[in-house]
Ligand code: NAP
């Protein structure tokens with residue numbers, strides 16, 4: 001079969017950061033089912049252990065490392081260990097991320113920096129750690145998990161939007177700088193996904209009614225619902241496979257149509 005229709009990840013090593021649960025877990029699981037060897041990291045051993053137990057329960061043989069992706073020394077050490085123990089990383093998904101929902105003028109510079117550190121500096125650090133071996137190997141796939149906030153702003157998420165907007169441009173710049181080495185760097189821009197990160201936006205109100213944001217976002221989404229992390233996996237496998245070798249510097253929005261829609265008339 002020609003590479004153009006090769007969606008398999010057979011024999012590839014995939015590192016997904018922050019993949020003990022949530023979107024990272026869904027993507028890593030889909031990669032395993034497409035034939036890849038899965039490696040993931042999380043900031044705490046307890047979350048790595050929980051993640052390993054989940055992967056095992058799903059019949060997935062994953063390897064987990066404790067690594068704070070904002071710490072360049074830890075990242076460099078982790079990548080060296082992965083290369084020695086598993087093999088050169090063919091696919092990197094920069095998934096680890098945090099958000100702080102604070103009105104900008106109430107946010108401290110330290111809080112702003114903390115979000116930028118995980119959501120923008122860390123993808124730079126991890127990509128920089130894996131690219132040299134990808135160049136030597138003659139190919140590589142880097143997928144950065146962007147956001148609606150790579151394109152849109154909203155109240156209380158200034159740091160997160162700045163980071164995710166920057167991540168879109170980092171994606172394009174890695175494409176520009178390393179496309180010549182057969183490295184494709186693309187983004188996935190999820191819409192609103194039901195994960196622990198968005199749980200506060202879906203919490204039932206004291207009177208049992210839906211959270212106002214829950215109602216708002218369903219009205220802003222043509223699909224009329226929150227998306228599931230598993231709905232990102234097909235696009236994630238495509239961008240990790242040879243089928244996307246001519247796709248580079250692109251952010252694929254998997255948002256149920258939010259970016260195309262002005263919103264339901266009240
Ligand atoms: P999540 O449930 O909060 O999971 C985030 C993961 O990142 C956790 O495993 C977390 O580990 C890990 N992490 C955080 N800081 C880290 C660090 N310094 N080093 C290593 N791991 C770290 O988030 P999610 O909803 O799955 O989102 C995953 C990615 O998708 C994020 O980049 C997020 O911005 C993006 N995204 C989410 C949505 C959505 O609607 N959910 C939409 C668009 C984009 P700990 O638990 O140990 O902190």
Ligand code: GCO
Pocket residue numbers: 099101146147148149154157160189190191192193197198201
């Ligand atoms: C928020 C949400 C969003 C999602 C996602 C949307 O507070 O608006 O957390 O930012 O996480 O990034 O694409």
